[in-house]
Amino acid sequence: MNPVRAGASHKAFSLDRIAAIASNTLTELTRLKVFYVLLLFACVLIGSSVLMARLSFQQEFQVLKDISLGAMSIFTSLLAIVATARMLPQDTEDRIVYTILAKPVPRFEYLLGKLLGVLLLLAISTLIMSALFLALLYSREHAALAATNRQMAGLPQEQLHAALQSIRDSTFNPDLLPGISVIFLKACLLASLTIFISTFATSQIFTVVVTVFVYFIGHLQGTAREFWLQGHSAGWLARTFLAVVALLFPDLQLFNLADEVVAGAAIPLAIFLKTAALGAFYTVIYLLFATAIFSAKEL
Amino acid sequence: MIEAAVVVTGVTKTFPVPFKRRSVLAVRDLSLRVDAGQVYGLLGPNGSGKSTTLKIILGLVAPTRGKAEIFARDSTEVASREAVGFLPENPYFPKYLTGAETLRFYGKLCGLSSRALTKKIQELLELVGLTSAGDRRLGGYSKGMLQRIGLAQALVNEPRLVVLDEPTAGVDPVGSREIRDLILDLKKRGITVLLSSHLLDQVQEVCDRVGILANGELVSEGAVNELLAVENQTEVVFEAGSEELTRQIEALINTAGGRLIDCRKSRKTLERLFLDVTLK
Ligand SMILES: Nc1ncnc2c1ncn2[C@@H]1O[C@H](COP(=O)(O)OP(=O)(O)OP(=O)(O)O)[C@@H](O)[C@H]1O
Ligand SMILES: [Mg+2]
Numbered sequence: 001m002n003p004v005r006a007g008a009s010h011k012a013f014s015l016d017r018i019a020a021i022a023s024n025t026l027t028e029l030t031r032l033k034v035f036y037v038l039l040l041f042a043c044v045l046i047g048s049s050v051l052m053a054r055l056s057f058q059q060e061f062q063v064l065k066d067i068s069l070g071a072m073s074i075f076t077s078l079l080a081i082v083a084t085a086r087m088l089p090q091d092t093e094d095r096i097v098y099t100i101l102a103k104p105v106p107r108f109e110y111l112l113g114k115l116l117g118v119l120l121l122l123a124i125s126t127l128i129m130s131a132l133f134l135a136l137l138y139s140r141e142h143a144a145l146a147a148t149n150r151q152m153a154g155l156p157q158e159q160l161h162a163a164l165q166s167i168r169d170s171t172f173n174p175d176l177l178p179g180i181s182v183i184f185l186k187a188c189l190l191a192s193l194t195i196f197i198s199t200f201a202t203s204q205i206f207t208v209v210v211t212v213f214v215y216f217i218g219h220l221q222g223t224a225r226e227f228w229l230q231g232h233s234a235g236w237l238a239r240t241f242l243a244v245v246a247l248l249f250p251d252l253q254l255f256n257l258a259d260e261v262v263a264g265a266a267i268p269l270a271i272f273l274k275t276a277a278l279g280a281f282y283t284v285i286y287l288l289f290a291t292a293i294f295s296a297k298e299l
Numbered sequence: 300m301i302e303a304a305v306v307v308t309g310v311t312k313t314f315p316v317p318f319k320r321r322s323v324l325a326v327r328d329l330s331l332r333v334d335a336g337q338v339y340g341l342l343g344p345n346g347s348g349k350s351t352t353l354k355i356i357l358g359l360v361a362p363t364r365g366k367a368e369i370f371a372r373d374s375t376e377v378a379s380r381e382a383v384g385f386l387p388e389n390p391y392f393p394k395y396l397t398g399a400e401t402l403r404f405y406g407k408l409c410g411l412s413s414r415a416l417t418k419k420i421q422e423l424l425e426l427v428g429l430t431s432a433g434d435r436r437l438g439g440y441s442k443g444m445l446q447r448i449g450l451a452q453a454l455v456n457e458p459r460l461v462v463l464d465e466p467t468a469g470v471d472p473v474g475s476r477e478i479r480d481l482i483l484d485l486k487k488r489g490i491t492v493l494l495s496s497h498l499l500d501q502v503q504e505v506c507d508r509v510g511i512l513a514n515g516e517l518v519s520e521g522a523v524n525e526l527l528a529v530e531n532q533t534e535v536v537f538e539a540g541s542e543e544l545t546r547q548i549e550a551l552i553n554t555a556g557g558r559l560i561d562c563r564k565s566r567k568t569l570e571r572l573f574l575d576v577t578l579k
């Protein structure tokens with residue numbers, strides 16, 4: 001018997017435990033072939049955007065950004081769903097969940113650790129893709145600047161400066177980073193949603209199908225709601241109904257700031273913050289839902 | 300009075316069957332108590348509810364009725380698992396981790412610091428005889444090695460109670476003898492052990508007390524010595540005797556009013572033979 005440990009008090013919440021689960025989950029996910037396949041695919045798509053962009057003479061940078069951000073958005077969303085959907089069923093099947101929960105680990109921490117593991121994976125892939133994208137953009141910008149310098153060598157300084165400045169403006173605008181962050185946040189939201197669904201799903205396929213379903217509804221629901229509100233006067237019943245729908249099917253269209261980024265338009269800070277807060281809110285809410293169901297679950 | 304390590308009171312567990320009205324009764328009105336320092340064996344045929352009982356004790360499954368306690372703390376409290384180590388039946392662990400990394404992971408979950416763990420991991424690997432395999436991935440472990448790393452994992456937090464679900468399943472006789480010795484060693488250190496098995500002679504060797512489950516009910520319970528003693532009989536084993544000696548003994552028994560029931564050549568068990576020929 002060990003008298004020292006016998007009286008040790010249990011910590012209700014421990015970052016060490018969560019970190020251990022998260023890093024273990026990240027290791028597990030990086031062993032997945034599908035991760036590399038998807039990542040490779042996304043990178044190839046981003047790389048090929050350079051070629052496609054050069055075919056469209058005038059709007060080269062627009063096309064490049066459009067394709068790259070689109071690829072990032074689809075890849076991170078897909079990865080969030082696919083990687084998360086298999087986590088809980090896999091752990092249950094391998095009985096790893098028994099060994100983890102037989103330690104003094106609250107179920108909330110287990111889910112949070114798992115989710116953080118996925119979010120880390122998403123963050124890493126977002127970083128890799130952004131690095132590639134920004135490097136391509138940078139090299140194309142340099143090429144364009146050099147070409148302009150050559151072509152307009154004889155023209156007055158002011159005209160040349162203006163031309164160069166317009167190229168700079170259409171490549172690196174400060175809204176690229178908020179745009180990319182929002183793509184990442186959307187993926188976080190989807191990962192959290194997937195964990196929630198997988199706590200009551202009977203199979204991995206079910207989880208993926210339902211999440212993809214929610215994904216599409218989420219993209220359409222903003223339009224549907226506007227249409228609905230136009231036709232009806234919104235009583236409290238209708239409002240409650242809409243609130244529930246909004247909770248279950250987040251308006252994913254709000255996370256499509258990329259279009260504005262591509263167009264070079266500025267994302268107002270207020271809009272960015274609002275979208276970020278919304279993403280964080282849904283991520284937390286779904287995690288809480290997941291905990292509520294998982295805590296009562298028979299393992 | 301001796302402290303109770305585990306107390307189960309009136310536990311019933313039914314599992315709903317999906318899409319059907321009826322449900323499966325896994326455990327029925329089960330009560331048992333394991334004293335601190337004891338080795339307790341849960342026996343029973345397949346599907347008799349052994350694993351379910353252990354999971355209820357560990358708070359992995361919620362009982363339909365009744366309650367379970369570990370060291371006077373309700374099993375539904377996370378803190379009750381502070382002093383417990385568990386080895387599930389046929390455990391799998393993350394394949395991509397090495398033996399040492401596995402122990403480190405589970406140690407972290409118990410709130411152990413990295414420094415304390417480095418020492419602890421070496422100790423544990425040595426204890427279960429995996430020192431040389433500690434830096435190999437579990438994907439390449441044999442079944443017996445997995446079972447042993449599982450055992451090491453259960454001991455990482457120096458538990459006061461160790462729960463083992465079929466600890467010797469799939470382990471060869473040498474390995475299961477080692478596991479048996481390990482259990483006896485735990486007992487010597489004052490650690491309570493609760494195990495389930497259907498290998499009866501092994502249970503007989505290590506357990507102080509057994510409970511026998513059938514169809515989810517506890518049908519027999521008690522100290523091994525008492526349960527197995529045959530009233531009014533005594534066995535005598537001697538060496539280098541002759542047939543003449545045997546006859547004399549029989550005559551002696553008869554004159555004293557006793558009755559000789561059986562007289563045969565001693566045989567070694569198959570296990571003994573196996574150990575003798577494989578351990579050379
Ligand atoms: N999650 C579950 N859902 C439905 N039924 C279950 C579940 N877990 C166990 N059961 C049922 O409960 C009964 C007892 O199962 P349990 O696993 O406890 O038996 P056991 O004694 O451990 O058997 P074994 O020796 O084969 O390991 C069985 O009839 C089983 O089908
Ligand atoms: Mg069992």
